[in-house]
Amino acid sequence: MTPIDLTTPIELLRPPRVVFGGGTAPEVGRWLAEQGLTRLLVVADAFNAARVERLGLSGDVTVFADIKPEPDIPNLDAVLAVAESCQAQAVIGFGGGSAMDLAKLAAVLPGSGQTIRDVVGPEKVAGKRAALVQVPTTSGTGSEVGTRSLVTDPASQSKLAVQSRHTLADLAVIDPDLTLTVPPAVTAATGVDALAHCVEAYTNRKAHPLIDLYALEGIRLVGRFLPRAIANGQDREARAGLALASFYGGVCLGPVNTAAGHAVAYPLGTRHHIPHGAANALIFPHVLAFNAPAVPEKTAAVLAALGLEPSADPGTVLRAAHGWCVALGCTMRLSEFGVPEADLPRMAEDAHAIRRLLDNNPRDLSRDDILNMYRAAL
Structure with a gap:
């Protein structure tokens, strides 16, 4: 294997703002208020949906609380339907990689005319539709800093991978205190x-x-x-x-x-x-x-x-x-x-x-x- 050296071009994308440290979760609500974003969709599993108050949100908050551990296309479709109906100005992924991955797609697909199958692969997403905030509650996927989203296709039992710079979070808040309850x-x-x-x-x-x-x-x-x-x-x-x-x-x-x-x-x-x-x-x-x-x-x-x-x-x-x-x-x-x-x-x-x-x-x-x-x- 020929090693890559320092002359090889590489691009590193990260959220423009990353907040890290114990007790930082309320920064989510502060940032959204500063941006004037009031129609909010939180994408979470049932456990995290029950502690949304940790984020300090205000305004018209809709919570989708039914993220599966390995989300599939029907699970995504349900999230997208809620995002459409509440006309979210901002989407907050609050959970593990599954919640954050579907939050990415909920921020770019509603109102775009594109379906999940249109955007599978690299850089096929038309553009960003809503602001995106990612708040991890496990220490595993690193999805809060990434541009990829994975969804299972039940028909083929395979993962569909979407990669787009438009699914990069505007804000990532990494509060390790949110992981204290992880078994x-x-x-x-x-x-x-x-x-x-x-x-x-x-x-x-x-x-x-x-x-x-x-x-x-x-x-x-x-x-x-x-x-x-x-x-x-x-x-x-x-x-x-x-x-x-x-x-x-x-x-x-x-x-x-x-x-x-x-x-x-x-x-x-x-x-x-x-x-x-x-x-x-x-x-x-x-x-x-x-x-x-x-x-x-x-x-x-x-x-x-x-x-x-x-x-x-x-x-x-x-x-x-x-x-x-x-x-x-x-x-x-x-x-x-x-x-x-x-x-x-x-x-x-x-x-x-x-x-x-x-x-x-x-x-x-x-x-x-x-x-x-x-x-x-x-």
Whole structure:
């Protein structure tokens, strides 16, 4: 693999305003009032819909409270119908990646004449229709800083990916105190999702020195703070460290994106409804070990950043990363999620078709390589 050097062009997009820190959630309401925006749509899951007052909103507030963990086209259509009816001037994504992803589309599609199928792919969105504010309540996806939105197509059981600079938030408010209630298992899974974003960007064919800085620091933050946050959910410093790691992972996704880890994990969500973070955690050690021969120095650096013994030997890497995830309490067997062995070949077919991610991977994966990973994880 030929490394990308400092002369290679790269573009880094981030929200024009990012507010980070404990107790910053009310900045959402202050900013919206300053902008004179009063017709507001909050896109949230049921838990976060019940604590919308944390955002300090005023005006005509509509709350869509039925975001699914892996949102599909019918779920999106329901959000868009509400956005149309309330004629939202601003959309606030309040939740995990699912809420923030649908908030992006709710800010650009209503009144545009475009459907979800018109905008799948890069830069097909006609333009911005409403202001967009993103407020993450988990530390995993980094969606608050990104321009991508993922929606599941129930017919094909695959993810539709929309990428547009028009879906970039005008304001991202990252208040780690909103994550204090996240249970240990979800903290673990979402934390490894943030880790996977950083690792997959760091070991990517398109890895760039500009992004490596964020990626490696994100890995270090997860290694330092994720065990602490699982052990004590009220550890505010650990929650802040993970929120920052998640944000850094989101920064990595824009110009570099993920690779095989996410491609291999996606069928777990689309076919078997395993939460995205949990799927990434289960797959993470297998892909890290598979890629080790192609990026030995970076693989060793990943283990070191996690506080593990550096190595680039695939077997050693697999045992170390797998043991680290087990120690966090992650479920590391497909069978424990009820995935039948008979479905593994079809899952491998689905994953192998996700070229937008697999083509980023530092080492080529065949269908059989993916199938072997699934079998090893069964």
